[in-house]
Amino acid sequence: MSLYKRPESELEFQENFSQKKPLMSDSEAFYESARCLFCYDAPCISACPTGIDIPLFIKQIQSKNTSGAAATIFDTNWLGNACGKICPTGVLCEGACVHNHQDVPPIQIGRLQNYATEKAMSQNSLHFTPGEANGKKIALVGAGPASIACACELRILGYHVDIFEAKDKPTGLTVFGIAPYKITNDEVLDEFNYLQSQLGFNVIYNNPIISKNDIKQLENDYEAIFIGVGIGSTASLNLQGEKLNGVVGAVEWIEELRMNHHNVVVPDRVLVIGGGNTAMDAASEAARMGATEVTLAYRRDKMSMSAYDFEHKLAVSAGVRSIFQAQPVAILGEHEVTGVQFVKTLNIEGKLAYVDGSEFDIPCDLVIKATGQGKQVKFLQLISDLSLDSKNRIVVDPTSYQTSNPKYFAGGDVVNGGAEVVNAAFEGKMAAIGIHNKLSI
């Protein structure tokens, strides 16, 4: 069942993709901040991957020291503005708020955080000063959240920072991947520009690091290198028919939607394969683009989905139908996709078994594969002595984020295998401190 009309104008697009966590008004922030109890050793702080002093910044909002609140936030999380809108707060800070235990809605920490930082930025009331230049140069590969956080922190510590980015835009998946109803492109880029204009790190765009030579150059020119390349494109399903027209990878399709939504036409029947957050996002987005029949197909049961429950609910509320215990076996069609053949599955002692003879087809006009992204193995293999774990994640020291090759540090999805922006922001910052500690010896 479709709940959304096909957007035919920018206004209609914005209506279908209206912000889930809109900017708070002054009054909302005033009343909401008044509810915070200023807990001792507050559980919301421990639930934030970056450890923002949440009761402090909320008290600062309440006492009308909004730029002080923003300083508290940026002090621990360089992407504090975006995080306020895009963090899955229900399972992080807000999920830990003590109010949950008395059936009172938790404090809307994310929105307060976004409010304080937005105010500080739009009023230009918060200023960061780079540290005194220490003459040392650091190269960062990739301009996603991990590298941005690392760059800001390194600038504060006095390093010269050059970021090499393959694309023509900064912020990585924040601008290319995150659902448009969570944050707008302008908001993402505003925060980036604010940080860059004040802290003065360089970004060299359209400059992928792809060869041994590129690597050698970096190793020669820089004292340390931070790897923040994230994870790669959608992995192949190795299925018959995968090359047909109308079969796309979720991250690629979402990127097109974020960059070019006026030209994206979604057909009536969309099938999304996968059970992670990316699958939920793709399904929600297809429905909001006006597809009349969006189906999510997952090979295990509902409980086994790695997606957050609230993301699944959001997709369902957009009119998405879910099918569980269905394994795709073939993609059907001659030139254009016409459907997908599935076989029913059973969980037997934790293992997935196919039910013989249970094949069935789901007709569709677009297949979005959201079954995980490949790792940047090709790139990582350019670097000598770089240890990866069995899932091709870079192995790092848990405090300094230094890799097995002492010249390299790493953080973000390339290390954690694909988490949230807030994790990338934390790891990038920690790596900067790791680099500083190493180079200060």
Added chain:
Amino acid sequence: MPDLSINFAGIKSPNPFWLASAPPTNSGYQVMKAFDAGWGGAVWKTLGVPVVNVSSRYGSINYRDTRMAGFNNIELITDRPLSDNLKEIEEVKKYFPDHAVIASLMVESQEEWQQIIKDVENAGADGIELNFGCPHGMCERGMGSAVGQEPEVLQTIVSWVMEVAQVPVITKLTPNISHIVDPGLAAVRGGTNAISLINTIKSIVGIDLDTYAPYPVVDGKGTNGGYCGPAVKPIALEMVKELTQHPEIKNTPVSGIGGIETWRDIVEFILLGAGSVQVCTAVMHYGFGIVREMEAGLVQFMNDKNYNTIYDFIGKALPNVTEWKHLNLKHKVVANINPQKCIGCDLCYIACDDGAHQAIKLDRTNGNRIPEIIDENCVGCNLCALVCPVEECITMEKRDDGKQHVTWDQRTQLDDIPTSFNDDRAGGKHHYVPTVQDALKHRSK
């Protein structure tokens, strides 16, 4: 339905809810509207030689998202000509013969006092209130609190009034004095029929951090104002009690004023001996309609307790308000946390550890956030129960058997009190105190 009517020093009123002399009683229009809304009486905005007011007159204390927890004004007495006020008093009495209209007055000379009393009596006022309270502006001119702070002057003026007044006279006191009994006694000795209190408290509610002027700012400057509203209720209650317990004053009816907003506040004033109550700020905040809540609550209370009239419970708390030296030192309560209710904010822990007696333990094993009371260390100060955001989550449990009763007074008579700096009888002598190491382990890296 209980009978709410009162006879306050001869002034009859259908209920004890009166408007205090202030902006809500500035005009006949307002007083009539108030009576229709349910108020039993009104003390007219203070009459005298009309004043000129400034623009920008009020300031307030907002606590978090609560507006006007305290309220402050730099307004003077009425700025309207006396004849207009007298005409409106007459009109009000015509439409509301059974409601109480009390004229508040503030003038300087004996002639003026005696003249204005005749005027308001002729207009039909049921009583007179002498405003010896205004702590700003008027006192600079030798009136208001300048009188209330000088018991002798106050007594003289009350006696001038009593010479001529035909209707009951209420003397309104200022709280801006260290011992409220002094002006109270002076009023009684001057012959007053009743006392009302408190007027506003001298105050500065805040400073504008850009212009460096106090609120309310008048063209870059400000002056002290008079403070009232919910924040002043405790001071008013205490001052009412000082008078209602005093042997020479206790037979004089007292009208309680200060921070009254709900029926609970009213019952508290009555329990401490007030025979009527007056309200200003709550009406300035919410309008006359709040009297509905006051009346409904008071009726409910009286029904629940089986009281037929206000006089069935007036002053009922007074025997329990005693001096510190008569409190039972053997009474012992200890805090108890209900783990089912606790939400783990740990405010009780930090309040006790930093601000009280280190009697709450926090064990984070398995992410636990429910604190534990260390019974031996708890002195029963109530702090944790007060900071706890969950109703009735921390309760103070009685631990003495109720058989022993020893007061400071008794111990003094028995010579059993600490008398030297290092006396063994020091109350906290064996109380647990953490070590130096305990203190230093909180140092941040």
